[in-house]
Amino acid sequence: MIVGILGGGQLARMLALAGHPLGLKFVVLDPAPDACSGVVAEQVVGAYDDPQKLKLFADKVDIVTYEFENVPAESVRYLTDKLPVYPSPDALAFTRDRLTEKTMFRELGISTPEFYPINSLDDLQESVQKIGLPAILKSRTLGYDGKGQFLLKKNEDLPLAWEQLEGVPCILESFVPFSREISIIAARARNGKTVFYPVSENVHKSGILHLSTCRSDDPMQKAAENYSKLLLDKLGYIGVLSLELFHSGGSLLANEIAPRVHNSGHWTIDGAHTCQFENHLRAILGLPLGDTSAYGYCAMVNFVGRIPESKDVLAIKNAHFHDYAKEPRLGRKIGHGTVCSQREDEFGRSLEKLLALVS
Amino acid sequence: MIVGILGGGQLARMLALAGHPLGLKFVVLDPAPDACSGVVAEQVVGAYDDPQKLKLFADKVDIVTYEFENVPAESVRYLTDKLPVYPSPDALAFTRDRLTEKTMFRELGISTPEFYPINSLDDLQESVQKIGLPAILKSRTLGYDGKGQFLLKKNEDLPLAWEQLEGVPCILESFVPFSREISIIAARARNGKTVFYPVSENVHKSGILHLSTCRSDDPMQKAAENYSKLLLDKLGYIGVLSLELFHSGGSLLANEIAPRVHNSGHWTIDGAHTCQFENHLRAILGLPLGDTSAYGYCAMVNFVGRIPESKDVLAIKNAHFHDYAKEPRLGRKIGHGTVCSQREDEFGRSLEKLLALVS
Numbered sequence: 001m002i003v004g005i006l007g008g009g010q011l012a013r014m015l016a017l018a019g020h021p022l023g024l025k026f027v028v029l030d031p032a033p034d035a036c037s038g039v040v041a042e043q044v045v046g047a048y049d050d051p052q053k054l055k056l057f058a059d060k061v062d063i064v065t066y067e068f069e070n071v072p073a074e075s076v077r078y079l080t081d082k083l084p085v086y087p088s089p090d091a092l093a094f095t096r097d098r099l100t101e102k103t104m105f106r107e108l109g110i111s112t113p114e115f116y117p118i119n120s121l122d123d124l125q126e127s128v129q130k131i132g133l134p135a136i137l138k139s140r141t142l143g144y145d146g147k148g149q150f151l152l153k154k155n156e157d158l159p160l161a162w163e164q165l166e167g168v169p170c171i172l173e174s175f176v177p178f179s180r181e182i183s184i185i186a187a188r189a190r191n192g193k194t195v196f197y198p199v200s201e202n203v204h205k206s207g208i209l210h211l212s213t214c215r216s217d218d219p220m221q222k223a224a225e226n227y228s229k230l231l232l233d234k235l236g237y238i239g240v241l242s243l244e245l246f247h248s249g250g251s252l253l254a255n256e257i258a259p260r261v262h263n264s265g266h267w268t269i270d271g272a273h274t275c276q277f278e279n280h281l282r283a284i285l286g287l288p289l290g291d292t293s294a295y296g297y298c299a300m301v302n303f304v305g306r307i308p309e310s311k312d313v314l315a316i317k318n319a320h321f322h323d324y325a326k327e328p329r330l331g332r333k334i335g336h337g338t339v340c341s342q343r344e345d346e347f348g349r350s351l352e353k354l355l356a357l358v359s
Numbered sequence: 360m361i362v363g364i365l366g367g368g369q370l371a372r373m374l375a376l377a378g379h380p381l382g383l384k385f386v387v388l389d390p391a392p393d394a395c396s397g398v399v400a401e402q403v404v405g406a407y408d409d410p411q412k413l414k415l416f417a418d419k420v421d422i423v424t425y426e427f428e429n430v431p432a433e434s435v436r437y438l439t440d441k442l443p444v445y446p447s448p449d450a451l452a453f454t455r456d457r458l459t460e461k462t463m464f465r466e467l468g469i470s471t472p473e474f475y476p477i478n479s480l481d482d483l484q485e486s487v488q489k490i491g492l493p494a495i496l497k498s499r500t501l502g503y504d505g506k507g508q509f510l511l512k513k514n515e516d517l518p519l520a521w522e523q524l525e526g527v528p529c530i531l532e533s534f535v536p537f538s539r540e541i542s543i544i545a546a547r548a549r550n551g552k553t554v555f556y557p558v559s560e561n562v563h564k565s566g567i568l569h570l571s572t573c574r575s576d577d578p579m580q581k582a583a584e585n586y587s588k589l590l591l592d593k594l595g596y597i598g599v600l601s602l603e604l605f606h607s608g609g610s611l612l613a614n615e616i617a618p619r620v621h622n623s624g625h626w627t628i629d630g631a632h633t634c635q636f637e638n639h640l641r642a643i644l645g646l647p648l649g650d651t652s653a654y655g656y657c658a659m660v661n662f663v664g665r666i667p668e669s670k671d672v673l674a675i676k677n678a679h680f681h682d683y684a685k686e687p688r689l690g691r692k693i694g695h696g697t698v699c700s701q702r703e704d705e706f707g708r709s710l711e712k713l714l715a716l717v718s
Contacts, residue, residue: 017376021628022669023682023694025398039384040399269380273677273699288674295654295701310381315647318632323382335382340632342654 001285002027004061004083007068008035008043010324010333011261011277014269015067016040018277022287028067029057036326048075058082065239065284069096069259070142086284087259091235095257097140098171105254108230112254113246118170121162127172128158134175137161139168149207151175176253178246182215184224185265187240187279188232190286195279196225197272197292200264202244205304208331211355212264213299214271220245223252231257240265240280263302263333270320270338271298296342301354303335308357313337316353317346360644361386363420363442366427367394367402369683369692370620370636373628374426375399377636381646387426388416395685407434417441424598424643428455428618429501445643446618450594454616457499457530464613467589471613472605473533480521486531487517493534496520498527508566510534535612537605541574543583544624546599546638547591549645554638555584556631556651559623561603564663567690570714571623572658573630579604582611590616599624599639622661622692629679629697630657655701660713662694667716672696675712676705 001024005012008030016026016037026041033045042060046053048071058064058078064085069092076089095101098115105112116127118137128135133155139148150161162170181204185197199221200212215221228243235241242262244255265276274282274290282289306328313321320338328334337354341347360383364371367389375385375396385400392404401419405412407430417423417437423444428451435448454460464471475486477496487494492514498507509520521529540563544556558580559571574580587602594600601621603614624635633641633649641648665687672680679697687693696713700706 013379017379020372020376020399020684021679021681023666023680023684025684040379274679282673287670290673290679291677307382311646314641314649318650320380320633320649321382322380325379325382325384 001025001063002061003281003284004029004057004064005037005041006048006064006066006071008032008037008041009067010036010326011067012037013040013324014266014275014322015065015261015277015281018269018275019281022278022281022285024281024285027057027060029053034327036324039325048072051078054078063284065280066092066260084284087235087237087239087241091237092259094235095259098138098256099140099169101257102171102173102254104231104234108234110227110230110254111251113176114174116172118172121159124158124162124170124172128152128155131172131174136173136175137165138171138173139165140171141169176246176248178248178253180247181244181255182218182220182224182247182252183212183242183244183262183264184221184228185240185242185262185268185276186225186228186232187276187283187289187292188237189283189289190238192233193289194229194232195289195292196221196228197265197268197276198294199224200267202264206331208304208333209263209302210304211299211301212267213351214267214294214297216294220247220252227252227254239283240276263336264300266322266336267298267300267338267340268292268294269322271295271340295340297344297347298338298340299347299351299354300336300338301351301358302333303337303358304333305330307335308337312357313354316350317341318350319354360384360422361420362640362643363388363416363423364396364400365407365423365425365430367391367396367400368426369395369685370426372396372399372683373625373634373681374424374620374636374640377628377634378640381637381640381644383640383644386416386419388412393686395683398684407431410437413437422643424639425451425619443643446594446596446598446600450596451618453594454618455500457497457615458528460616461530461532461613463590463593467593469586469589469613470610472535475531477529477531480518483517483521483529483531487511487514490531490533495532495534496524497530497532498524499530500528535605535607537607537612539606540603540614541577541579541583541606541611542571542601542603542621542623543580543587544599544601544621544627544635545584545587545591546635546642546648546651547596548642548648549597551592552648553588553591554648554651555580555587556624556627556635557653558583559626561623565690567663567692568622568661569663570658570660571626572710573626573653573656575653579606579611586611586613598642599635622695623659625681625695626657626659626697626699627651627653628681630654630699654699656703656706657697657699658706658710658713659695659697660710660717661692662696662717663692664689666694667696671716672713675709676700677709678713 008028367387
């Protein structure tokens, strides 16, 4: 069985590393000739909208999935006509646009921050009147790692923000005074069976995920699962999906979906009985899903822009090192470290040491 | 850092899968063009004694290790002149010949079955007089998976056995009425620091490993570690080494060494904090060694000659599937399954189901 992956970065790399033991082979499509999954997968080097490269890619694979969901709709249609594609393009369409995504949340009764569509500076000024400040202006599409976002603090910020986002269709969201951000990663199989990982508690730095801590027995686990289940069933979703939530007061507000394996689930490689990458593959291939429970305490720290030396990470008790073999660049995720332990005190000490290496 | 591996089979494949997260790249040398590690490593297709291929291989890598230790001595010398090679060829020389291996055991005070060198049918008849029957005649070199061995039950077997082994230098060993076979896997770092995995209890079928069960808290753990430590230090060994032992009465008798990652340690991929493959790489690269303890109960079942369907294996609670993507062939190891659980009863039930799939 040959799995095609749209995108050849670290998520594709980790999918392939998890999938080879299942006897799978991988082909990735990525425009970068040095895509970091190229050492564990065959790569078709090509743009996502290059018809010849798409055909070459399609001819090599039995099934298609994504590590990068912003592939042109026409390319996805081409692939869907020829091959099984999971998750389905219909499911992705909902998550590609923050407005349809948030509208879907609302229709399913999932709490979200207040939001309004913004198509002009007038819209923006009018909506700010309703929501108040601070508020966040976000491009409806193509945003990730804090890109395409603008925190509005005072009325004078509005014209500048609108200009910075170049007048693309936007969404204005109220700023939620949350106590913490969590995410829940779920895998839904072809037969509808769904499994959930323990929620991850996430800390961002400059808009980029910094630290994810596995929270087994989190008091909000069931509430997060309920929201995720509503979305998965509504979308007829197959594969792994991550839902990011704000925990505010006693309740959860949905922030956004990632229709793929997610950075906040990287701790599952070392810390869970079955990692998110393997469960994504099991789901799309119609295989039974694996146990999502954690072995104990676990957390992941991203290496952004620069990566510590492996010997320093591995000198920490129960630490694991993940180097994506990517060129370091400012703001670029190039690796992560994990600490896992069955003892809380030991876990705490090791995590402190790991965090010190990236501070 | 590019690691060269002599041999490109499943052990090289699992080394590469464990090593990519450390940011390593891999090149394997193997004569088979379809070597199963070729999907996760660059392959130089060539014989181990082809000077041109050896040079091509050496020019591509920073360090050399083995998954297959029976590489011609001259080839290893060539590599050692150019590159760091771990474990050292000197260490391997001891383990390549059952007679020097067993003699080393004896010199270190490690109990072994009684043994005699056999260079003729006369030698054989004379030694059988001393040892008695049953006894085992083994070729001194190149034996694995029960190949090159002959169980002698009665005096009439002697000429036939000698003929079958084609008159190569042999060793005659007394047959030990052991209660069980165990192995201990150790990793020794460049600085001499050594870690041990919990012993594996091994069951063979037709001379091929069938089942390995991790035995945390085994009463013979310390005795096995002591023997292993004597050998590692004597050999100045760097990397992972497996020592197979018979448990007979209250004591252990050393059977043989494998100077590499070993089949009886495959359970560590899913069942230990750090797997044997990662620890081998950490050891040869001078990185700190990882925690060898098991998460709980764990066992591995080999898939020999035929492999169950992944869906059947993965339907078993806490089972993991490892397909080496090799052509099935009678007596060929083409994959393995693992079951891991923190609950003994659940582990027992799952292992029973896994064993049923290969019965």
